[in-house]
Amino acid sequence: MDLGITGTGGNSDAQSDSQISHLALDIGGTLAKLVYFSGNKSSVKASGRSRSILQGKLHFSKFETSKIDDCVAFIKRKQLGSHHPKDLGNDRIVVKATGGGAFKFADLFKEKLDFCLDKEDEMDCLVAGANFLLKAVDQEAFTYIGGQKEFVKINQDDLYPFLLVNIGSGVSMIKVDGNGKFERVSGTSLGGGTFWGLGKLLTKCNSFDELLELSHQGNNRVVDMLVGDIYGGIDYSKMGLSSTAIASSFGKTISANKVLENYRAEDLARSLLRMISNNIGQIAYLTALRFGLKRIFFGGFFIRGHAYTMDTISVAVHYWSKGDAQAMFLRHEGFLGALGAFVNYNKQGPDNFILMQQVPKEKPKSDGTEPEGEDSFLRCLHQACWA
Ligand SMILES: Nc1ncnc2c1ncn2[C@@H]1O[C@H](COP(=O)(O)OP(=O)(O)O)[C@@H](O)[C@H]1O
Numbered sequence: 001m002d003l004g005i006t007g008t009g010g011n012s013d014a015q016s017d018s019q020i021s022h023l024a025l026d027i028g029g030t031l032a033k034l035v036y037f038s039g040n041k042s043s044v045k046a047s048g049r050s051r052s053i054l055q056g057k058l059h060f061s062k063f064e065t066s067k068i069d070d071c072v073a074f075i076k077r078k079q080l081g082s083h084h085p086k087d088l089g090n091d092r093i094v095v096k097a098t099g100g101g102a103f104k105f106a107d108l109f110k111e112k113l114d115f116c117l118d119k120e121d122e123m124d125c126l127v128a129g130a131n132f133l134l135k136a137v138d139q140e141a142f143t144y145i146g147g148q149k150e151f152v153k154i155n156q157d158d159l160y161p162f163l164l165v166n167i168g169s170g171v172s173m174i175k176v177d178g179n180g181k182f183e184r185v186s187g188t189s190l191g192g193g194t195f196w197g198l199g200k201l202l203t204k205c206n207s208f209d210e211l212l213e214l215s216h217q218g219n220n221r222v223v224d225m226l227v228g229d230i231y232g233g234i235d236y237s238k239m240g241l242s243s244t245a246i247a248s249s250f251g252k253t254i255s256a257n258k259v260l261e262n263y264r265a266e267d268l269a270r271s272l273l274r275m276i277s278n279n280i281g282q283i284a285y286l287t288a289l290r291f292g293l294k295r296i297f298f299g300g301f302f303i304r305g306h307a308y309t310m311d312t313i314s315v316a317v318h319y320w321s322k323g324d325a326q327a328m329f330l331r332h333e334g335f336l337g338a339l340g341a342f343v344n345y346n347k348q349g350p351d352n353f354i355l356m357q358q359v360p361k362e363k364p365k366s367d368g369t370e371p372e373g374e375d376s377f378l379r380c381l382h383q384a385c386w387a
């Protein structure tokens with residue numbers, strides 16, 4: 001992600017650049033996400049007063065949590081966090097980290113990198129990350145309906161409340177009422193881990209992206225039992241159920257005289273993706289209904305900017321809400337927690353980070369999906385600390 005940058009404005013006079021890098025981590029059940037800043041710190045004089053300015057790039061990278069050693073090697077190679085303050089008690093580099101892995105791997109980071117992980121609550125970070133993106137990054141949220149991506153203009157005065165649905169390994173649903181004001185109101189264990197895990201078992205594919213690619217080419221009707229299969233090809237019109245509606249996900253696999261090997265991996269992947277996405281869309285809508293929320297933002301790496309996933313979720317929300325609620329997606333979907341941990345450095349006083357004045361430039365890929373999240377970046381500017 002490459003977002004343009006605007007200047008500091010006014011008659012300013014920059015002095016003494018020094019290299020700086022900062023890092024925050026979100027280590028989840030499946031993926032470890034890194035957000036790191038690299039750039040220069042300089043002192044600027046404007047109108048007789050001086051201030052510190054950070055200018056550079058905010059990078060986004062991810063690693064499989066099961067390969068955490070790769071993540072550690074990456075941090076070491078890039079010398080990330082080397083400019084962080086040290087813990088006074090043990091002289092270790094303090095790095096903000098969230099997700100279960102901040103607990104699970106605390107000792108590993110201590111031993112291999114001499115890091116002291118400063119643990120931030122996962123939900124707190126998801127909310128901080130989403131709030132930050134919705135406020136600071138233009139063209140962050142979008143709807144995806146009928147193959148059409150449309151960016152949503154966020155009205156800062158009318159942003160809350162909303163439902164944040166984070167689809168990671170599992171799914172968390174959070175009612176957000178403002179900055180730091182939220183409640184985790186629901187969740188489901190049928191999430192991204194379920195799709196990836198069952199998909200791997202059923203199709204024997206080797207990567208998540210391969211599973212998505214398979215689903216792209218599949219036909220779920222071979223696997224799912226449709227209303228028409230039950231009603232002899234006609235709609236169940238009295239209940240408003242069309243013959244093509246899925247009556248039972250994977251329901252056809254019980255009646256056919258077939259074993260797993262007789263099914264195409266593509267069809268199984270498609271059916272699985274629809275089952276998981278539909279289910280999350282429906283639970284999200286029901287949760288939104290419970291709290292009278294109209295806007296639902298979806299994040300988490302399960303979405304992966306994948307057209308069919310977003311379309312299925314959007315249709316589910318639209319269908320169940322009868323058009324009353326709207327599904328929206330975030331471009332930095334998988335990095336909400338890591339970004340939230342990163343912006344939480346801001347709580348710590350003058351040497352802090354605020355990202356601002358960003359102008360998007362990047363175009364989505366021709367098939368409408370987002371480019372790889374790996375090593376994408378935002379250009380950013382931070383102005384702080386009047387001296
Ligand atoms: N490269 C990938 N490897 C594994 N899972 C991926 C990948 N890309 C997307 N996913 C999906 O994203 C999910 C993890 O999302 P994420 O938001 O990182 O959650 P967590 O914090 O639990 O790791 C996986 O369960 C899978 O559905």
Ligand SMILES: CC(C)(COP(=O)(O)O)[C@@H](O)C(=O)NCCC(=O)O
Binds near residue numbers: 099167
């Ligand atoms: C436990 C978790 C918050 C961990 O977050 P994750 O690593 O999946 O992003 C999440 O998996 C979850 O909300 N699971 C659903 C638990 C439930 O509400 O039943």
